[in-house]
Amino acid sequence: MYKILIIGPSWVGDTMLMQPMLARLKQRHPDSQIDILAPPWTEGLLRAMPEVHEIASNPFPHGALALGHRYRLGKQLREARYDQAIVLPNSLKSALVPFFAHIPLRTGFVGEMRFGLLNDARSLNKTRLPLMVERYAQLAEQAGDDIPRPLPNPALSVDTSQRDATLCKLGLTLDKPVAVFCPGAEYGPAKRWPISYFAEIAQRLQKYGFAVWIVGSAKDSEIAEKIVALGNQSCRNLCGSTDLGDAVALLSCAQLVLSNDSGLMHLAAALDKPMLALFGSSSPQFTPPLSPRAEVIKLDLKCSPCFKRECPLGHFNCMVQLTPELVWQKIEQM
Numbered sequence: 001m002y003k004i005l006i007i008g009p010s011w012v013g014d015t016m017l018m019q020p021m022l023a024r025l026k027q028r029h030p031d032s033q034i035d036i037l038a039p040p041w042t043e044g045l046l047r048a049m050p051e052v053h054e055i056a057s058n059p060f061p062h063g064a065l066a067l068g069h070r071y072r073l074g075k076q077l078r079e080a081r082y083d084q085a086i087v088l089p090n091s092l093k094s095a096l097v098p099f100f101a102h103i104p105l106r107t108g109f110v111g112e113m114r115f116g117l118l119n120d121a122r123s124l125n126k127t128r129l130p131l132m133v134e135r136y137a138q139l140a141e142q143a144g145d146d147i148p149r150p151l152p153n154p155a156l157s158v159d160t161s162q163r164d165a166t167l168c169k170l171g172l173t174l175d176k177p178v179a180v181f182c183p184g185a186e187y188g189p190a191k192r193w194p195i196s197y198f199a200e201i202a203q204r205l206q207k208y209g210f211a212v213w214i215v216g217s218a219k220d221s222e223i224a225e226k227i228v229a230l231g232n233q234s235c236r237n238l239c240g241s242t243d244l245g246d247a248v249a250l251l252s253c254a255q256l257v258l259s260n261d262s263g264l265m266h267l268a269a270a271l272d273k274p275m276l277a278l279f280g281s282s283s284p285q286f287t288p289p290l291s292p293r294a295e296v297i298k299l300d301l302k303c304s305p306c307f308k309r310e311c312p313l314g315h316f317n318c319m320v321q322l323t324p325e326l327v328w329q330k331i332e333q334m
Helices: 012-017 019-028 041-046 067-080 091-100 132-138 161-170 195-207 218-229 244-251 263-270 322-334
Strands: 003-007 031-036 052-057 084-087 104-108 120-122 180-182 211-214 255-258 273-280 294-297
Touching: 003 091, 003 263, 012 019, 012 041, 012 132, 012 263, 019 031, 019 132, 031 041, 041 052, 041 244, 052 322, 067 091, 084 091, 091 104, 161 244, 180 195, 180 263, 195 211, 195 218, 195 255, 195 322, 218 255, 255 263, 255 322, 263 273, 263 294, 273 322, 294 322
Parallel strands: 003 031, 003 084, 031 052, 084 104, 104 120, 180 211, 180 255, 255 273, 273 294
Antiparallel strands: none
8 A cells, every 4th residue: 555645735725636646546556555744723634535545744833933843743653654645835844744753755846945855846938828627637647747637626526414414503594595704714814804894795695585604704793793693684794603623504495605715615615606706916827726616806906916814005996996896797697
C-alpha cells in the first residue's frame, strides 16, 4: 500500500480546492492510503471526501514556529511509515513535520526557503497554472508531467438523511424555496459586501416567497443580526449554530446562494448550487467558484483586486459601487 500524508491548507475554501488533487492521487495510486494533517476546523469537510482515510489535527496556530512541538509530532508520525508527503502551504514551517517524520519523498512548491526540507521541490509557473486548484493538482503528478485536462471541479454530495437531520436539529423546513446568504469572509472586511445590501436583497427575495437562511461562523453572527434587524425578521440567522457538516447540508437545500468570496462559496460551488459570487478585493482569476451554475459579479475598477484585508484607499468602491440593483438584475436573469 502506498501511504501519502497531505499537509493541508488552513482555509476551508482552499481545502475544498484540494479535492481534485486527492481524486487524481487515487487515480494514479488506486490502493493508496491518503491521510491529511489539517486544522481542526476543516475536519467536517474532510470527512465528506471519500478519498481521505484518516485526519490528524494540525495543532499549530497561524504563524507559530513551535519547532520543538513540530519535531515531536514528526517523530510520532514516523510510525506510520508514509511513502510520500505533499505539502500544500508554501511556508517553511509547513514542511518541517514531514522532514522530521523521515518521509522519503517530500513534494511541494519551492516556496519559502524549503530546499532540503523538500526533496521533490517544484517550480511554480503561475502563468501556466493560474488557478489554485490547478496548482494543487500539479502536485499529484510526477515532476515535469502536466495535469490531465479538463480538470474535474471539486464535488460534494449530501444524502437525504444527513440533510433532514440537520433541518430537524435547526427547526427548518423546505416549504418555501430557500436562498442561503454567506455574508462573512474570514480573510477580512475588504471581501465583504455591505450589510445593508444583503438586507435589501433579502427583502426582495422574501416578497417573491423565498425563505432566507444566513449561514456562517460564530464570527459572522453580528453581521447576520444586522441583516435581520434591517427589516428581515423572518430571516434565520444560523451563524454559529452549525458545524461545517451542517453548513454543507444547508447549502444543499438552496435554490439560490449569495456569497462573498469565502470558504462557503467554494462549498456551494462543489454542491453545484445556483450562485452569485461577489468579488471585490480578491480575484476570480485565482480562486473562482468552480461550477457552471455559479456566476461571478464584480466591478472592473483600476484598484481591484488589491488582495488587502481592508480597503487601502478608504473608499471600498469595489463593493460599495456593486449595488443591490446590479445584483438583483443578475438574480432575475438566473
